[in-house]
Amino acid sequence: MSTLIQHINLSSASISTPPPILTTFPLLKPTNLRQSLFSFTHKLILSPPNKSLDEAYASVLDHCAAQKSLWHGKQIHAHIIKRHNVHDFMFLATKLVLLYGKCGSLLDAEELFDEMPERSIFAYNALLGAYVSHGETRRAIQFYADMRFLDVPVDAHTCSSVLKACAGERDTRCGREIHGYMIKLGFLCNDIAVNSLVSVYARCDDARAVKLLFDQRSGKGDVVLWNLMISTYGLIVFGEMLSAAVTPTTYTFVAALQACKELSSGVQIHAVVFKYGLCWDRYVANALVVMYSECSRIDEAERVFINIDDRDSVSWNSMLAAYVQNGLYDESLDLFREITRDGRTPDRVSVITALSACGRSGKLLSGMEVHTFALKNGLDLDLQVGSTITDMYAKCSKTRFMDSAFRRIPQKDFISWTTIISGYVQNNGHMKALDSLREVLNEGIYIDKMMIESVLIACRELKSISVAKEIHGYIVRRELSDIVVQNTIVDAYGECGEVDYARNIFELIEMKNVVSWTSMVDCYVRNGLANEALKISHRMVRQGVELDSIAVLSILSAVTSLSTLRKGKELHGFLVRRCLHLEKSIASSLVDMYGSCGAVDNAHKLFDCAKSRDLVLWTSLINGYGMHGQGKMAIKLFRKMEAENVHPDHITFLAILYACSHSALVDEGRRFFNTMSCQYGLEPWPQHYACLVDLLGRANHLQEALELVETMKMEPTAAVWCALLGACRIHSNMEVGEIAAIKLLEMDPKNPGNYVLISNMFAVAERWEDVEEVRMRMRLKGLKKDPGCSWVEIGDRLHTFITRDRSHPRSDEIYDKLTQITEKLERDAGYKAQTSYALHNVEVVEKVRMLHGHSERLALAYGLLTTPQRTPLRITKNLRVCGDCHAFTKLVSKHFEREIVVRDANRFHHFKDGYCSCRDFW
DNA sequence: GTAGGGTTAG
Known part of the structure; x- marks a missing residue:
């Protein structure tokens, strides 16, 4: 032993007390460091010094590098320097650069490299490799540029290293430059270098270049090249590879499983995994867990997971994510807790996944538990963890926690900003969302499609057309459009009342999906263009778009506002076939x-037939009976609903009050209005007041109606004054009427309907000067009366008529028929036009001519002209039906034996045997 | 005689 100590002064103490890293690597493998040091001493003892000593140094350095032991490496380094063996120094120095690179000590590596008197290409490659393996990709590329500048003879190894850096940076420009250089130097016959090149193109989504290099391959091709092909082109290549008798590796299966889109191919790959005996490989097993999870086979995913012996954090996190993706939030949280019991600490990915489970399921308490864990482990300052915490609180509607979690993120990126903006939008903080966008713009932060989407939703909810247009301009300038963004723009413009803008965007969408179509249908419906909505939904069906329940709801609302029973029944049939009719909202x-x-x-x-009756269902039916003037039935239903312990809300009370109003049930209406606040604690909205005012007013309790308006707890809305004014017109009460008229024009001066109503009130009283003045004011404001418009459904078509319409192809026949009808009624029923309903100061003959041209009459005549006897007719009108037309229709129902159902802007009139269901009260 | 390429979780 003394020889050893003399030679290298490596005290036995320093070997027996190694740094802690070595204690974690017990003597399991023959190649561990102690073993190699042991054989090193043997070599020193057995062989002569000099050359063989250098070999021994080299061998020890290899082992230090393999074990990543910087501490031992430095000891050896010190000895090499002591020996001053300049002759062999370059070779050993290169090994040391390599070792420092492996140990992550780039400074030592660089220092040593700079001290070297001469440098071989090995030394250059060693430092280059150190940069690449430590993620210093830009430095690596710069270092390569320097090498080229200094005319260092670059080899294939250099190329593969720097290409790895290019792949990391997705730098195709640099990649192509090296590609050209490789062609020039004949490196394309080097598999490894070619593979590195292919991986650059694969990372940059240049599938054509990948294919080109693959086609230029030699022989059946290197397995790594095949693997790269699988990740670029998917499973087809996997099959080809097996046919080409190339032996797959674990990498192959991971790539294949990732490319796998459906369970059947996944199972086949799993079978091949067994065949090659790779089912115990952790990478493959982890990929299997992910594949089964994506195919919604959580049981299979669990089975694979349970059988992994040496689970790593990726295994745990893959299983965790599998639960979350399949909506098994409780299971995912249990697993999160189990990680600790397995003797591991959940890492940032585990925390992110668990937090997203809490957010998606709205489990605030579990979310706070995971948040606490993140705090304790110093993970909360991590950018992604911080954003996910923010998102979790947003989804749990805890906006204050959300705000403070966001504020704690030290270096916010565009994703954190997107999170907070969408958090505001989810929690009705639309103004705050727009404020945050301003901050983002001021700070020059990158804006992505997701952020744009949330902002567009905020615009839509705020109905802010100016901001919507600004955002739209920004999207066009920055080319941020995709299908989701475009759909949201259509939606936002639709909600803001900009139908033309919405339509233009819609027509520009190349690949319209069901959401695009639904947005456009919705836009038309919302803006009172139900006919257009139906037309576009026909176009959607013709183009073979698969309707979902949301699309159906939109079309249903178009049908509802048009009252086309036939279309409604068609849709109903469609829903029954799809089993969608049982869904509650539908x-x-x-x-x-x-x-x-x-x-x-x-x-x-x-x-x-409904299995369970919720409040919305009850309200719909009560409202239905109300519209048809069956107020008693509506009240009966209301009582039944109360008996079944379903509690009415504001909307239910609106429905029942309208029902009372349409059936002139004054006492009942008053009573419901009182119960609403007294019994159910619901403060009436202005709409409820408007409803009661209408009821009282039309029943000629004008004074009571006026008092009700004057004692309202809030400022009366235009609708309230409008209801009062309507009643005054019927009962020719000019004093109250004028008060209401002044208020109404003050509050809502841009609505042409108000001017018409006021002018009609004066016309009934034959105050023609006032009529003229109101009409003049209207003209000065550039307002035009909405033309009367009626439609009747014959066969599968809607026939639309506006006042004095001559555009229908059978117009002449229709007017002839109308004259015949009128003559018969004058002869047989003593009908005489009530010219007071022609509200213009003109001659009587002209008045009769005007009444003749009312749209509902044209629709009625067309219906009688084109349908067989006794066929019921259904007519819909955009405004309220005129009094003379009402009388006329009653007579038609008797003398032509027809049931006629007219829906006007307010309610239904069922005409039969000369009577109307509204009992002339409307 | 030294080294270099392709995998997994959100």
Whole structure:
């Protein structure tokens, strides 16, 4: 032993008390460091010094490098320096550079490299490799550039190292440059260098270049090259590889499993894994867990996971993620706790995954538990952990915790900002979301599609057309558009009332999906263009778009607002075939649709079939009966609902108050209005006041109605004054009417309907000067009266008529028919046009001509012209039906023996045998 | 005589 000590002064003490890293590597493998030092001493004793000593140094340095033992490496380094063996120094120095690189001590490696009097290409490659393996990719690329500048004879090893750096940086420019250089120097016959090149192209998604290099391969090709091909082109290549009799490795299976899209191929790959005896490989097993999880086979994923003997953090985290992806949040949290019991500490990925489970399932307490764990382990300052904590609190609606979690993130990136912005949007903080966007823009932070999406939703909710346009401009300038963003823009413009903008964007979407179509249908429905909505939904069906339940709901609301029973029934049939009609929201929408299409009996049948009746369903049916003037039935249902312990909300009370109003049930209406606050603690909204005012007013309790308005707890809205004004018009009460008119024009001066209502009030009283003044004001403001418009469904088509319409192809026949009808009614029923309803100061003949041209009459005439006798007719009008037309239709129902259902802007009128269900109260 | 390429979790 003394020889050894003399030679290298490596005290036995320093070998017997190695740094802690060695104690964790007990004498398991023959190649461990102690063993090699032991054989080193033997060599020193047995062989003569000089050359063989250098070999021994080299061997020890190899072992130090393999064990990554910087401490021992430095000891050996000190000895080499002592020996001053300049002759062999370059060779050993290269080994030392390599060792320092492996041990992560780049400074030592660089210092030694700089001290070397001469440097071989090995030395250059050693330092280059050190840069690459420590993620110093930019430095590596720069170092390579320096080498080229100094005319260092670069070899294939140099190329593969620097190409690895290029792949990390996704630097195709540099990659292509090296590619050219490799062609020039004939390195393309070196498999390893070629593979490095392929991996650059694969990382940069240049599949064509990958294919080109693969086709230029020699022989059946290197297995690594095949693996790269699998990750680029997927499973087809995997099959080809097996046919080409290339032996797969663990890398092959990981790539194949990653490329696997469906269970059947996954199972086949699993079988091949068994065949090659690689099922015990941890990498393969981990990839299997992920594959089974993605194919929703959580049982198989668990089975693979349980059989992994040497689970690493990736195994645990893959299983954790498998539970979360498959919605098994409790299981994932249990597993998170189990990690600790396994003697491990959950790492940042475990924490992120567990937090996302808590967020998705809204488990605030578990979320706080994981948050605490992150705090204790110093993980909370990690960027991604911080963002996930923020997101978890956002999803649990704890906005204050969300705010403070966000503030704690030291260096926020665009993802953390996206998280907080979408957090605000999820929790109705739309203004705060827009404020945050301003901060992002000021700080010059990168903006991605996800962030844009949240911001667009904020615009939509705030109905801020100016911000929406600004964001849209930004998206176009930055080319941030994708299908999701485009759909959201359509939605935002639709909600802001910009139908033309929405349509333009919609038409520009190249690959429209069901969401794009639904957004456009929604846009039309929201903006009162239900006809357009139906047209576009037909286009959607013709193009073979698969409808989902949300699309169906949108189309249903178009059908509902148009009252086309036929379309409604078609949709209903479609839903039954898809078993979608039982879904709660769809069931209520169907009840609503039948009610609004004049088939309240069908609505009731559906209601009876419903398995469970929630408040929305009850409200839909009550509303249906209300619209049809069956107030008593609506009240009966309301009582039944109360008896079944379903508690009404504001909307239910609106429905029941409207029902009372349409059936002139004054006492009942008053009573419901009181119960609402007294019994159910619901403060009435302005809409409830408007409803009661309408009821009282039309029943000629105008004074009571006015008092109600004056005692309202909030400022009366335009709708309230409008209801009062309508009643004043019916009862020709000019004093109250004028008060209401002034208020109404103050509050809502841009609505043409208000001017028409006021002018009609004066017309009934024949105050033509006032009529003229109101119409003049309207013209000065550039407002136009909405034209009257009615439509009737004949066969599978809607026929639309506006006032004095002549555009219908059978227009002449329609007017002839109308004249015939009128003559018959004048002759047989003594019908005489009530010219007071023609609210213009013109001659009587002209007034009769005007009444003749009302849209509902044209629709009625067309219906009688084109349908067989006794066929019921369903007509819908955008405004309220005119009084003379109402009388006319009653007579038609008797003298032409037709049931006629008219839905106007307010309610339904069922005409039969000369009577109307509204009992002339509307 | 020294070294270099391709895998897993969010």
